[in-house]
Amino acid sequence: MKRLIFILALTANFILVLAVMSNSLDPDFGWHLSFGRDWAQTGQFPYTDTYTWSKPDMPYTNHEWGGSALLWFIYSRFGYTPLLFIAASTVLAGFLIIQKTFFKKITTVGLVFSFIALWCVTHILIMRLAMVTLFFMALTLYILEKIDTGEDKYIWFLAPLFWLWSCVHGSWVLGFIIINIYFFASLAQKIAPLKLRPYLLGKIWNNKIFYKLIATQAVAVGLIAINPYGLKIFVEISEYFQQGYYKNFIGEWVPSYNFPIFWEILILQTVGLALLARAYWAKQVTIRQGLIYLAFFYSAWSYKRNALLIAPLTVPILAATAEYAWSKLKKIPLFSPSKILKLPMVYFLIALLALNFFYILRFHNSTDIWNDPELLSAHDLPLDAANFLNARLQNEKPKIFNDFNWGGFMIYKMPGVPIYFDGRGTATWMYNTSTSMLAHYHAIFRDPDGLAEIENNDVKYIFLEKHTYFSIGPPDRVNKFLFGSRLNRVYNTEPRELEKDLENNQNWQLIYSNTSTNIWQNVNPALTPPPRQI
Structure with missing residues (x-):
């Protein structure tokens, strides 16, 4: 029964994401397809704008150039539904990788909290290229966490990973931010006075790791420059940080405390923050992990779109807390597993079946989304x-x-x-x-x-x-x-x-x-x- 419950919990996560995405549509999907179509049909890369009269033939940089081409390739041959399955799989993979990274293994308890976290961010679940951000972020965290287990050889995978990321979406800059949070947190550990080191939890890295991280970032920058625009890709991304006007009007870029407030994820991430503080006090979390959570907490508070990035980071915290609480409870005779688990597991199984069925019925299969x-x-x-x-x-x-x-x-x-x-x-x-x-x-x-x-x-x-x-x-x-x-x-x-x-x-x-x-x-x-x- 436990294995069946695990499978149903996993499928419930996937079907939830799939159903929500099938009923949503990215307003920018049309220009992505047009970009990919024009490139495929003419054989010429679209360096200039051909869609507007306000900026005719203006050179512009599409930081999602590879993603746009991929969307057209799949859509033109197989339709919209495969894109939904790919996007839903990408989001779920990000959640699972993060759970595996920070919680040793993927458990039923973790899947339950993943479902809750996904339910809290349904407003941001859309079939769009930005969904790959979570997947690449999760892989970056997985590789960096491997350092503490002595497997720093995986650091070299970051450079090609970032290049692939840059081909699909402009959020690749987040990868560098993550690396440098780890880098400078670890550097602070290394140079801190001895009396402060007990408060900077985590394994102290050797110098070789710092050199590897510097080198792999340099290689990544060189690889990212291999694109149709060359160095212009860096200029385009930097302008997102320089311009601020759009952040006052575009819904996904406004702060989480602006109307409408999606309060569910704010509650979840705040509970996660409180439990993280307790875990850090108990010396169960490293300084690197703590700073990563704080960084994404702030990011999600500042921009609604980043709710999707903080949500999976709360899952291992909640799962670890739940398992710790259960380990204490089952020592009490009243809560002995042999006495209380069997009937609740049956109810839990029925609930998971109902959730799967509920979201399957809400899947919207459109053969022609444009009509x-x-x-x-x-x-x-x-x-x-x-x-x-x-x-x-x-x-x-x-x-x-x-x-x-x-x-x-x-x-x-x-x-x-x-x-x-x-x-x-x-x-x-x-x-x-x-x-x-x-x-x-x-x-x-x-x-x-x-x-x-x-x-x-x-x-x-x-x-x-x-x-x-x-x-x-x-x-x-x-x-x-x-x-x-x-x-x-x-x-x-x-x-x-x-x-x-x-x-x-x-x-x-x-x-x-x-x-x-x-x-x-x-x-x-x-x-x-x-x-x-x-």
């Missing part, structure tokens, strides 16, 4: 509006000013039609030397001359989300309690300046409207006023 109204409407993507405009355009390729959130969708759904802006330029594209493209996009909505700028660029259609439509669902009780009347600002229904101007301008006609979308057409392009500088 799946249930999936697209659930993620606020304007299928009906795009189909309407495609039918109207036929072979015409006019300029469209689009809602930023729909850029990736429109790139794939309306190929060849130039849009204004999409997710590729969120963090790094600049309008001018001092203003980011995202900031200028917001200025067009806000400033009185925004419509004039659009008209000056010969835009024929404006494709926007209605100001009365809310992509954010109603707040739960926790968020209502925490934010109260301040939620009125979130659910504000006042039209933006651009929308007011469109309604009052005879050059523009509303040609399509549904619950979420308005499409405006410039019916008198020759009569548009001369532009004024914003």
Whole structure:
């Protein structure tokens, strides 16, 4: 029975991730596919932007270039479902590797806590390239933890691992951060005064390990430079740290204490932190492990997207605590395993079967995600509006000013039609030397001359989300309690300046409207006023 329970606990973890991902959709998935398709069909690597009219032929760096090609290769041959299975497997593998790294073995107790941790981060589980971050992070931690067991030969695997990571996603910089947390924590141990060393727990590394870590990072940098962009890949990633505007507006980049608060993971990681402190006091955790948890705790607190990285790190802490508590309890005659385990195990088996069945029923198998109204409407993507405009355009390729959130969708759904802006330029594209493209996009909505700028660029259609439509669902009780009347600002229904101007301008006609979308057409392009500088 124990083996069956273990298998069911493992499958419950996988099916939970798979079911959640099958009902979610990355808004940027469309441009990823388009990038991979264009490369495959033309045989030419896409070094410049061909999707927008705001930055036509601008050189840009896709830090997910290899991942985009891989997505297209799999999707074009096998469809969307295999991508879901691969992404779910990647996430689960990350959880299992971390449990194996810090808890010696993968146990049923650990799988139960993995399930709880995954349930706490369902808001971030999406079939997207960022999911590989957890997998590569877990492998990096596994290799570094091997050092304390005398197996430092695995350090040399870090360089090719980071190169592979860099081909798929730009989060490879996290690998260097992890290495250097280990490096400097260990260096502090080595140079600390003798009276402080008892508080810096863990094996003290010899000099050879420090040299190996320096060398492998140097090799990794050289390998990462082997890509279609060369050294530009480093510039692109560095700009994510230099730019800050996007972190105030893009949901996954805002702090965890901003609305909406996903309180489940905050509770879990805080419990993990408290138990980690107890374990460190009991000399059961090294200084390196403690600092890693603190670093990811802070990262998850600062950015909602990093909840996925702190969640698996809580699992070995919770599992170790539970097993320690059980080892103490079973010494009490009342809690003897022979007396109390049999019936609860039967109930546990039934519960796991129910969980597996529950999430299997929630798996959404879409044969064509680009024409799946249930999936697209659930993620606020304007299928009906795009189909309407495609039918109207036929072979015409006019300029469209689009809602930023729909850029990736429109790139794939309306190929060849130039849009204004999409997710590729969120963090790094600049309008001018001092203003980011995202900031200028917001200025067009806000400033009185925004419509004039659009008209000056010969835009024929404006494709926007209605100001009365809310992509954010109603707040739960926790968020209502925490934010109260301040939620009125979130659910504000006042039209933006651009929308007011469109309604009052005879050059523009509303040609399509549904619950979420308005499409405006410039019916008198020759009569548009001369532009004024914003």
